[in-house]
Amino acid sequence: MSDSPALPVFILDDEEIPFTPGQTIIQAARAAGKYIPHLCWHPDFAAHGSCKLCTVKVDGRMGAACTVEARAGQVVENRGPELDDKRRTLLQMLFVEGNHFCPSCEKSGDCVLQATAYELGMMSPHFDHFYPDRPVDASHPDVLLDFNRCIMCELCTRASRDVDGKNVFALSGRGTASHLIVNSESGRLADTDFSVHDRAASICPVGVILKKRVGFATPIGQRRFDVRPISAQVEEDI
């Protein structure tokens, strides 16, 4: 009878978190049921590092919990007024950069961006709005794209490339002009081999990639984040 050797631990907000060497801080935290705010990280995919919502203080220095490896004895600060203030600012930047009119968005109540903003108590977008004008792509029979809500997490890009083997999506442009595009000569989704059954069709954490004819099916009060705040759903998949 042999006890498995004790895992090394690091400290996350005063609690010991065990980890398997090679795990990132966010992976170990999730396994321990601890919520670190994040948008572009997904347990099934490699880290992306674009949203910066997962920023924590590792031994006093800022680092992205989705990219920094866990090490024995690290002291990690996660939830607290200082970091949550900065996270709120990042969220406000994402909200004004797009057209997030939640009252008419069929992802409302089921949206990771919105739920994260609730979790962090974002009361206003603070900055002036960009009001982008990126035309909707409704060409595909089963899926609609509203690019004005894209947070450029590239989960769709990663899912389409790495899981579906199709490479339907990509980011294009530089700086504030960066935006999601569809890889077909016409730029239209209908002219790709994209299917509603692809992993990429259901991976978008916000309301860009929407299945047609199923919107507003869940009663208000029963939508995913009506029921419990996002911080209470750490181990459930999106």
Added chain:
Amino acid sequence: MDAPKKKLRVATTSLAGCFGCHMSFLDIDERLMALLELVEFDRSPLTDIKHCGPCDLGLIEGGVCNAENVHVLREFRRNCKILVAVGACAINGGLPAQRNHLDLRDILAEVYHTSPGLAPGSAIPSDPELPLPLNKVHPIHEVVKIDYFLPGCPPSGDAIWEFLTDLLAGRTPVMGHGLLHYD
């Protein structure tokens, strides 16, 4: 032994709003009676007062979509110690701001001039009595300084109640799970 407290004066208005935030305010139901022990109303769609006088609190629903909205908003800012943006429209322009990517002249022409079913000779209204629409719809914080934001489309009666009772008690309002929502 306590002298009756001076009631706080509250003004409310709807700019490019739908009156839904005011209806949600009335959704506090009989708590309105408790509120009336603490506040009295200045200019509001619920009173007959034409201009906002000195007030402790101003509640604004709706974004800014025309010239008159700008005048009213500035009048409120001049007179209210605390100004609150209530609802999605006041906060980010709301659904009316979906017109921001369209050309205003095209919109007006389509509605008043070219759309089928209009009487012959119909034209875009041009009487100077009418406030000119702005090119784009704006959140109110782009025009005047706003002290607090209460999101929701509309915020629920419970959220408005929680918000007002916090504010009237001198606390920074904090909306917990279920009260804070943007839809």
